[in-house]
Amino acid sequence: MxxxxxxxxxxxxxxxxxxxxxxxxxxxxxxxxxxxxxxxxxxxxxxxxxxxxxxxNAAARALSMGSADMFGLLVHDNRSPFFAELCHALDQASADNGRSLLIVNSDREQVATSEQIRDLVSRQIGGLIIADVLTAREQSLVEALGIPAVVIGQFGETDGLHSVGVDFAVGARGATEHLISHGYRDIGFAGSAARYDERERGWRDALSAAGLPLGPLVHVPFTHQGGYDAAMQLMRAPRRPRAVLAASDQIAIGMLAAFGQHGLRVPDDIAIASFDGTVAAEFVWPRLTTAVQPLEQMAHATVRILLASGDDRRHHEFATELRVRESCGCTVA
Amino acid sequence: MxxxxxxxxxxxxxxxxxxxxxxxxxxxxxxxxxxxxxxxxxxxxxxxxxxxxxxxNAAARALSMGSADMFGLLVHDNRSPFFAELCHALDQASADNGRSLLIVNSDREQVATSEQIRDLVSRQIGGLIIADVLTAREQSLVEALGIPAVVIGQFGETDGLHSVGVDFAVGARGATEHLISHGYRDIGFAGSAARYDERERGWRDALSAAGLPLGPLVHVPFTHQGGYDAAMQLMRAPRRPRAVLAASDQIAIGMLAAFGQHGLRVPDDIAIASFDGTVAAEFVWPRLTTAVQPLEQMAHATVRILLASGDDRRHHEFATELRVRESCGCTVA
DNA sequence: CTGAAAGCGCTTACAG
DNA sequence: CTGAAAGCGCTTACAG
The missing domain is CATH 1.10.260.40 (lambda repressor-like DNA-binding domains)
Incomplete structure (x- = not known):
């Protein structure tokens, strides 16, 4: 048979x-x-x-050329909605150029990220896409390996490597200003404890420019659970803010669940704006007002850089676009 | 420099x-x-x-051995939450066995799936994982290619190929019985128009076993939007059901958004149970009662089959576990 | 227990 | 414009 x-x-x-x-x-x-x-x-x-x-035979070709028609993608966790969408966009952009994507999640215990990077390189990838935060050691490893690499979706410049990302500060500032335009005076922020989150800066800037005091600030992981916990903290706080800027849609959705569970109405009791523009943000109620990252453009820019592998430009920045829906208090058709 | x-x-x-x-x-x-x-x-x-x-050098090894230490994963759309979680589990299971995952989304226009399969094979993958529905032609292509392949997450047996999946009928029946146990008599179903959806059969079986009439049946795509549309149809129907079984969490979440938008309370006005057990099901309000698919086990079984590539067994079936939360009307601590 | 050598299927200088 | 041949870095029968 x-x-x-x-x-x-x-x-x-x-x-x-x-x-x-x-x-x-x-x-x-x-x-x-x-x-x-x-x-x-x-x-x-x-x-x-x-x-x-x-x-x-791609293997023969890779051996002969010293490089396979594949890109490696290191992502912290492909399940989180924003990164799932990013993976999808990168897959399309790579495929448009005849490349495949070797996806590796870095959220494993027992396996060092540097090992994963070495493994990817041993598979002769033609470029490395990093949708994750690297330690200084890991970053110098990538540089030492001399493989074209671009960091995508993180903050600002990553010296030594190409990077593609969004202007987090401006995007967050715009979203905060929108909340302010609704007349809210007490606006909190829920984001990561990363030493330096430009979204947090954007929030601060908007408030001080408007002469408003800083609302409550809570630091949680970038997960649904993180958002849930953030909401719990805000509800227990002595003074509950009138609105919150969430650093990601996922955090906002976790907050929505917690508020719902505790009978708090959004946006009537507390308004929300968030960041990313994932599909899920549109399918909750109220729908999320969110600063949309232009994923397709970012993905194509990333692939273009990898293919050119020029040494000239470093940080490629895109603008977010505020998508106004109901969570902030707006009424949408 | x-x-x-x-x-x-x-x-x-x-x-x-x-x-x-x-x-x-x-x-x-x-x-x-x-x-x-x-x-x-x-x-x-x-x-x-x-x-x-x-x-x-993995390329040299692959050329010499005629097979690379990689698996190809063909998925319709890695963004949809269930498949995102499946990709993650497969990545972990593959990595545990020293394999990488070449992920390809089949939801592209202009590119035939059979082309994508051929491309994957030309890259010398050691096995093909299919998280998608293939046409008969595509399936015989896979068989003709003679590469170890397993279909994961689809219905029942796929003759000619190995398959790994969950007992959809039993899972759906259990969820429906749970809704019945709440005293609901009019229970609808929202699922795909696939000729043959065993979840729909499970729903039918539970109702007829309980001597209940079939509630309204609506067919929509497996997306958030599909769920939203399903809810709209149910609300416009002459007689609104008291409860609905959704064929996926994603559909349920889309329904939740629509119901919320139109002031219908879940579970008080209409109760919901769904299928999959994705993380997102836990971070909506009310939280979804859902039949959980054992992803980790399914992923490991898939990889085991690929590595063994024996010809003995065909369909590997797992049981779902009903996770009871609030959307069905239960009160949970 | 160890080694010399052929072979996997490509790419690309080098000749003609 | 076309071809013979070396080389990419492995694996593995075949000798010893």
Whole structure:
């Protein structure tokens, strides 16, 4: 029955024989170079490829070229909605350029991220995409490996590496200003404890520019549970803010769950604005007003950088766009 | 500055030279075979590997062995929460076995899925994981390619291929019975229009076993928007059901948004139970009562099958576990 | 227990 | 414009 599975596949030699040319010529036409090929010869080769159903062996190609047509993607956790959408956008952008994505989650215990990076490199990836925060050691490892790399979705510049991201401070400031425009005077912030979160800065800037006092500040992980905990802290606080800026949709959604559970109405009792613009933000009630990150553009920029691997530019910054819905208190058609 | 990027990496020949052995011996110790190596020689080799920081070139290995240490994962859309969690579990399970995951989304226009499968195979993947519904043509392509493959997360058996999944009918029936136990008599179903959805059958079975009439049935895509639309249809129907079984958490969450927007209270006006057990189901309000799929176990089974690639067993079925929360009307601590 | 050598399927200088 | 041949870095039968 299953006698001869995995039929020996057709190789470039088969194609050459069928077309009556050398194997080199087959390469020349398939790669459009480095040598020119006579139009008729070219046709013969293409025909042979079609007839035989030939597909180049990517491993052989990678060995020969010293680089595979794959990008490695290091992400902390592909399940969190924003990163899931980012992975999707990167997959599309990579595929548009004939590359595949080798995705690795770095949220494992027992396995050092630097080991994962080395592993990716040993697989001859043509570029590394980092959707994660690296330690200084890990970052210098990447630099030492000399592989094209770009950090995506993190804060500002990552010296030594290319980076693609959004202007967090401006985006957060805009969202906060929108909350202020609703007349809220007491506006809190729920975000990560990262030493330096530009969203937090944007929130601060907006408040001080408006002459408002800083609302309550709570630091939690970037998860649904984090958002839930943040809401609990805000509800227990002596003075509950009238509005909150959440550093991510996921945090906002966790907050929504906690507020709902405790009978607090959004936006009537407490308004929310958030960051990211994930799909889930649209399918909660009230729907989230959120600063949307232009994922497609960011993904394409990332791939472009990897393919060019020039050394000129470093940080590629995009603007967020505030998507106004009901959680802030607006009424939307 | 960046004079000599991408330093020529150390090869097996360097290790052999340093250890004073042949390159074959280096392979023997690194692969634990196929030949035995004297303990002392072995130590010398391991030492050389350590000192030189040697990593085998995966492309060379793949070319030589005819198979790379990678699995291909074909998923319809890695963003949808259930599949995002599935990808994560598969990544972990693969990594536990030294494999990487090449993830490909099949939801692209302009690109045929069969092309994506061929591409994956040309990259010498050691196995194909299919988290998607294939057409008959695509399926026979996979069989013809003779590559170990397993279909995960779909309905029942996929003849000709290994498959791993959950008992959808029993899970849906259990969830429906739970709704019935709340005293609801009019119970609808929101699921996909797939010719044959065993969840729909489970729902039917539970109702007829209880002597209840079939509640309203609505067919929508497996998305948040689909759930939203389903809820709209149910609300517009002449007779609104007292409860609904949603075929996925995502559908349930979309419904929750629609009900919230239209002032319907869950579970007081309409109760909900769903399917999957994703994290998001826990961070909505009310929290979703849902039939949980054992993702970790399913992922490990999948990888085990791929590694064994035996021809004996076909469909590997797991049981769901009903997670009771508030959306059905229960009161939870 | 160890090694010399062929082979995996590509790419690309080098000749013609 | 085309081809013969070396080389990429592994694995593994085959000798010893």
């Amino acid at each position: 299953h006698a001869d599975r995995r039929p020996r596949s057709v190789t470039r030699a088969d194609v050459a024989r069928y077309a009556g040319v050398s194997t080199a010529v087959v390469s020349y036409v398939l790669n459009d170079g480095p040598k020119a090929v006579a139009p008729l010869t070219r046709e013969r080769v293409l025909d042979a490829v079609r007839v035989l159903g030939y597909r180049p | 960046h004079a000599d990027r991408r330093p020529r990496s150390v090869t097996r020949a360097d290790v052999a030279r340093y250890a004073g052995v042949s390159t074959a011996v280096v392979s023997y110790v690194l692969n634990d075979g196929p030949k035995a190596v004297a303990p002392l020689t072995r130590e010398r080799v391991l030492d050389a590997v350590r000192v030189l920081g040697y990593r085998p």
